[in-house]
Amino acid sequence: MKTIRVLLADDEPVILRGLKKLISWEKLGTRIVGEASDGIELKQQIEEHNPDLIISDISMPGYTGIDIIREIHEAGRSVKVIFISAYQEFTYARQALQYGALDYLVKPVNKNQLEQVVSKAVSLIRQETEGERNKEKLNHYEQRNHRLTIEEMLDKLTDGNKGTADTLLDMGIIALSRYVSICLVETDEASGQPSRWEERERKLIDFALSNIIKETVEQRENSYMFRKGERFCILLQHEDSKEPERLAEDLHGKINDFLKLKVSIGVGNTVDGMDDADDSYRNALKALQCKYFAGLNRVIPYRKKEFENESLIVTPLYEIQSALSIALKSQNREQIAQESIRLFQKIRIMADGNRNQAVSTVYNTIIQLEQELIHFGVEAAPSVQDSSPILERMTSLSTFQEVEEEFRMILCKLSEQIGSRMGSKELKQLSQVKAYIDEHYPENITLESMAGMMFMNSYYFSSFFKKHTGQNFKNYVTEVRMNHALRLLLQSDMMVYEIADSVGYNNARHFSDMFKKKFGKLPQEYKQSLKSQ
Structure with a gap:
């Protein structure tokens, strides 16, 4: 009777010694032919002793147990593998590993467990005749080559190589x-951040994730899993347009349930045939x-851009920013909330999926609000003035929703500062005057009209202001108008006479003179000088 050749592997010498002494290997018809302390x-x-059975720690330096079993199967070796590991937290690992390994034992291993699994391995090995081994090896090579060819063809197909559709048709x-649809799966690790997984844990996760995707996909006819870089791709051929999302x-x-892993899944649009799978x-x-x-750890179907609030598309950003500034100054909480919502809706539209543009627009809005409030008489707190940490913090956040929350916290701080600045009756009156000017600057605002609105005589109001x-x-009114005029000049295609009218000047020549007095150049000269820089 053939003696079963056994290899033991563990990076802890005490474990190796324990395994050798734990059971009577000879009585089970086995012989330990070698020991290894790492994957290399x-x-x-393996090459030297050609073992029938390997009992190995799943996590070792050099190569992990996952690497070893993959090479064994890719080489077509008829060798049984039993894994031992202390990584109990991956509850699905045992089930996943059983796709390629005979069994999976958790340290510390007891005598009965080891005897049972070794006896099982010996029985299976003895049942395999040399002819059956050769047949399995041949089938393995055929299936592997067929699978690799399919994956290679699908990879080329999704890259836009239309000719591969004919090859796939010939392969059946x-x-x-x-319909045909593509889905993409990737883990949710913060971009630009160091991985929270060590290499050996990553490989274990990758192995388990690959198996659960393959198992789910293969339950559906005419569906395939393949890899593109770090992402898992799924090709579905289906009749119901809602099948990919399901x-x-x-x-x-x-x-989520089995691996306790957060992933995002992008679902592509349905197309009419394999030729359009790349779309x-x-x-x-x-x-x-x-x-x-959209947020992490969710299914994200592809949707053509549709905006419920069409007016936001044509509304300039500076108008929303200005409205938010007025709401802050007037301490109108409801309006602050409404304008904040409009601001972030507008930024999402403008960013069009560009993360950096979205963050920089939010950051620039904070700087602009700070500057306007300083002009209003409110000094920004150190946390607001210290711009570098804000930008770094916002850039490091994982989702745009977190950026929104950070922005609203800053708004609250600014609002509190305004509230404390407006503690006295006179400052509240001043706030009303400034808020009115900011909102009605295009109109004919005079000292007399504002004095009347505040129930003061003109002389007292002038001294008060x-x-x-x-x-x-x-x-002050002129400065407010000029600041708005500068914004229109730089952020719109309006003519000079249109800008003049928009900020309260009926005479374009007079407006240009006032603009030059404020900024040192006529409007067109100022705009051209910036373009030439």
């Missing part, structure tokens, strides 16, 4: 289905790239 040594021992892969939701739930792939990629705005602002009333 294990590979060498293309079904007479109404599969994605099912798969997402299984990954579905590109749109699945677009959907996946939107997870920063200068006392709290350090400026006379007319100069």
Whole structure:
């Protein structure tokens, strides 16, 4: 009777010694032919001793047990593998590993467990005749080559190589289905951040994730899993246009439940045939790239952009920013909330999926509000003035929703500062005056009309205003108008006479003179000088 050759592998010498002494190997018809203390040594021992059975720690330096079993199967070796590991937290690992390994034992291993699993291995090995081994080896090579060819063809197909559709048709892969769709799966690790997984843990996770996707996909006819870089791709041929989303939701739930792993799944649009699979792939990629705005750990179907609030598309950003500034100054909480919502809706539209543009627009809005409030008489707190940490913090956040929350916290701080600045009756009155000017600057605002609105005589109002602002009333109104005029000049295509009318000047020549007095150049000269820089 043939003696079963056994290799033992563990990076802890005490474990190796324990395994050798724990059971009577000879009585079970086995002989230990080698020992390895890491993955590299294990590979060498496999080549040297050609074992029938390997009992190995799943996590070792050099190569992990996962690496070893993959090479064993890729080489077509008929060798049984039993894994031992202390990584109990991956509850699905045992089930996943049983796709390629005979069994999975958790340390510390007891005598009965080891005897049972070794006896099982010996029995299976003895049942395999040399002819059956050769047949298995041949089948393995055929299946592996067939699978690799399919994956290679699908990879080329999604890259836009139309000719591969004919090859897939000849291979019997293309079904007479109404639709074709692509889904993409990737783990939710913060971009730009160091990985929270060590290499050996990553490989274990990758192995388990691959198995659960493959198991779910293979339950559906004419569906295939393949890899593109770090992402898992799924090709579906189906009759129901809602089938890809259903599969994605099912798969997402299984990954969350069994692996306790957060992933995003992008679902591409349905197309009419394999020739257009690359279009579905590109749109699945677009959907996946939107997870920063949509949120992590969810299924994200591709949708053509549709805006419920069409007016936001044509509303300039500066108008919303100005309205938010007025709401802050007037301490109108309801309006602050409404304008904040409009601001972030507008930024999402403008960013069009560009994370950096979205963050920089939010940051620039904070700087602009700070500057306007300083002009209003409110000094920004150190946390607001210290701009570098804000930008770094916002850039490091994982989702745009977190950026919104950070922005609202800053708004609250600014609002509190305004509230404390407006503690006295006179400052509240001044706030009303400034808020009115900011909102009605295009109109004919005079010192007399504002004095009447505040129930003061003109002389007292003039003294009151200068006392709290350090400026006379007319100069302040002019400065507000000029600042708005500059914004229109730089952020719109309006003609000079249109800008003049928009900020309260009926005479374009007079407006240009006032603009030059404020900024040193006529409007067109000022605009041209910036373009030439």
